[in-house]
Amino acid sequence: MLEVGPRARVGIAACWIAGQAALVTTAPLRPDRIFGFCMFPEASTMQIHLERELDGRRAAVPHGKWSAHDAAGQLAAFSWEDRVRDPILSQLDTRVFASYGVDAQLARLQRALDDVADHMPEDAETARLIAEVTVWKNGREPSTVTVFSHWRRRS
Amino acid sequence: MAWSAIRRWRDELGDVYVLGAVRVALGLLLFANALRALRDLQRGYFGDAFHWPILPEGLVPSRTGYAALVVSQVLLAMLVVAGYRARLALCASALAGTYLLLCDRLQFHHNRWALFCYSLLLSLSPCDRSFFIAGEIPGTRTDSLWAARLTQLQVSIIYVASGGWKLLDSDWRGGRVLLERFHLYGSLAIARGVPPAVLDWVSSPECTSALAKLAIATELFLAVGLWRSRTRVFALWWGVVFHLVIEATSNVEGFTWLTLAVYGLFATPDVRARKLFYDSSRHRGRAIARVVWLLDWLARFEIRAWAPDAVKRGHAVVVVRRDGTHATGIGALAMIARATPLIFPLWGPLAFVASFTRAGETSTGA
Numbered sequence: 375m376l377e378v379g380p381r382a383r384v385g386i387a388a389c390w391i392a393g394q395a396a397l398v399t400t401a402p403l404r405p406d407r408i409f410g411f412c413m414f415p416e417a418s419t420m421q422i423h424l425e426r427e428l429d430g431r432r433a434a435v436p437h438g439k440w441s442a443h444d445a446a447g448q449l450a451a452f453s454w455e456d457r458v459r460d461p462i463l464s465q466l467d468t469r470v471f472a473s474y475g476v477d478a479q480l481a482r483l484q485r486a487l488d489d490v491a492d493h494m495p496e497d498a499e500t501a502r503l504i505a506e507v508t509v510w511k512n513g514r515e516p517s518t519v520t521v522f523s524h525w526r527r528r529s
Numbered sequence: 530m531a532w533s534a535i536r537r538w539r540d541e542l543g544d545v546y547v548l549g550a551v552r553v554a555l556g557l558l559l560f561a562n563a564l565r566a567l568r569d570l571q572r573g574y575f576g577d578a579f580h581w582p583i584l585p586e587g588l589v590p591s592r593t594g595y596a597a598l599v600v601s602q603v604l605l606a607m608l609v610v611a612g613y614r615a616r617l618a619l620c621a622s623a624l625a626g627t628y629l630l631l632c633d634r635l636q637f638h639h640n641r642w643a644l645f646c647y648s649l650l651l652s653l654s655p656c657d658r659s660f661f662i663a664g665e666i667p668g669t670r671t672d673s674l675w676a677a678r679l680t681q682l683q684v685s686i687i688y689v690a691s692g693g694w695k696l697l698d699s700d701w702r703g704g705r706v707l708l709e710r711f712h713l714y715g716s717l718a719i720a721r722g723v724p725p726a727v728l729d730w731v732s733s734p735e736c737t738s739a740l741a742k743l744a745i746a747t748e749l750f751l752a753v754g755l756w757r758s759r760t761r762v763f764a765l766w767w768g769v770v771f772h773l774v775i776e777a778t779s780n781v782e783g784f785t786w787l788t789l790a791v792y793g794l795f796a797t798p799d800v801r802a803r804k805l806f807y808d809s810s811r812h813r814g815r816a817i818a819r820v821v822w823l824l825d826w827l828a829r830f831e832i833r834a835w836a837p838d839a840v841k842r843g844h845a846v847v848v849v850r851r852d853g854t855h856a857t858g859i860g861a862l863a864m865i866a867r868a869t870p871l872i873f874p875l876w877g878p879l880a881f882v883a884s885f886t887r888a889g890e891t892s893t894g895a
Contacts, residue, residue: 375617376616376617376620376652376653378653378675378676380539380540383539383675383676384535384539386653386679387675387679387682390650390679390683391682391686394646394683394686395686398686398689398690401690401694406634406637407694408634408637408642409642410690410694411639411642411643411686411687411690411691411694412639412690412691412694413639413691413694413695414695414706414710414779415694415698415701415706416700416706417705417706417707417708417709417710417712417713418709419713456578457578457579458578458579459573459578459579460579460635463579471713482581482635485579485581486579489579490579512700512705512706512709513705513708513709513712
């Protein structure tokens with residue numbers, strides 16, 4: 375079944391090499407550079423501080439946990455870690471290694487914020503989630519990046 | 530000329546014994562990878578939490594589907610190791626693994642992607658003719674090597690990509706990335722046995738700058754050096770040392786063992802082309818022969834006892850190289866290390882010492 379004739383060998387090899395070349399050369403177009411074999415791209419660290427935006431003001435989210443009322447006025451508890459189990463993104467207010475580089479982790483964080491914002495329908499208070507990220511790129515002086523989730527449609 | 534090179538690659542035949550050894554190693558790594566996925570599943574199904582699929586969400590398997598896929602990966606890896614329908618199992622493992630990587634890019638790691646690439650390519654080669662405990666006994670072990678060569682090319686692609694990206698990155702070229710890694714992971718390296726004084730020395734900016742350039746040069750050299758017969762053995766040895774250093778200082782999952790396993794494909798495609806004669810009346814001769822017999826996974830040696838004569842008297846072992854020349858003493862030990870995977874790291878220092886002896890260890894074609 376996996377026997378390949380002489381003509382097909384050349385075709386398979388050409389497709390394989392072209393495919394790998396395309397994946398490698400286009401890696402910078404992907405924030406996490408996956409399929410690009412870009413090994414140990416950085417030695418950066420980052421610290422994520424999570425906040426909620428509530429009708430124009432911000433509220434801290436200590437340890438990734440918060441309480442909010444639902445539409446019926448019932449108080450409910452929420453946790454960042456209920457949705458985000460990734461070993462890097464789940465660690466809030468802790469300096470962690472930005473595996474695969476800062477851009478990769480910020481891209482993942484953006485999607486994590488959107489994902490959490492989409493999966494807390496009982497929270498009728500939070501307008502959006504905000505992550506203040508302190509970044510130490512390859513050991514340089516820290517800089518801060520702010521990442522927002524999309525606006526939530528509250529019931 | 531290019532077409533004749535393509536034809537040579539396409540039609541090359543050789544003994545495929547080594548392919549079976551590489552298949553077993555890949556099978557073990559696939560097994561370890563599937564077990565890790567199974568352990569992760571016990572902690573929770575990735576689809577129940579934040580994940581980032583490349584495929585449309587509708588193509589991500591349900592919890593039950595994912596569990597079935599992971600269990601099937603365990604079983605397929607066992608088939609790969611056992612050598613029963615191994616090529617099909619290798620191909621299915623590669624496709625299933627790639628599919629799961631596409632279901633959640635948070636789980637992407639270069640070593641996993643490389644494992645599936647190598648598995649898919651090796652499944653196209655006759656890697657089921659040796660190292661099997663079930664299935665039909667193959668009629669011949671001489672077969673086409675085109676897919677094995679393509680798998681070898683994948684090794685070079687990875688080195689070119691990895692070395693090339695580092696070369697283009699000024700932080701990498703200048704040593705800043707390495708310096709910071711040493712600061713961050715120094716304690717891990719010390720815990721793994723790297724002496725603190727060595728770590729202090731290599732953690733200076735001047736040293737990390739030099740090491741960064743050496744790492745880049747190493748990756749780019751390996752991409753080419755593994756293919757040239759004059760540089761192959763040194764490239765393999767240098768690559769082994771390079772990857773063992775990375776293993777000692779970083780967490781790279783199974784990448785070290787994966788790369789070292791695939792290095793086996795660069796061995797000359799023949800078996801028992803060298804002879805090891807040993808003096809069965811001497812304990813040392815018997816012990817060396819026994820060790821070589823146990824560790825000669827690539828079937829490099831024909832091992833025979835001899836009745837000592839005027840030529841061989843005084844030596845516990847004599848190695849006859851491919852070209853018919855003899856190696857004795859430290860030269861014989863270097864030849865054994867050169868062809869024996871587990872002690873291959875010793876080849877460099879042994880060959881260096883042997884080069885100062887009269888017999889030397891200089892035959893590159895052996």
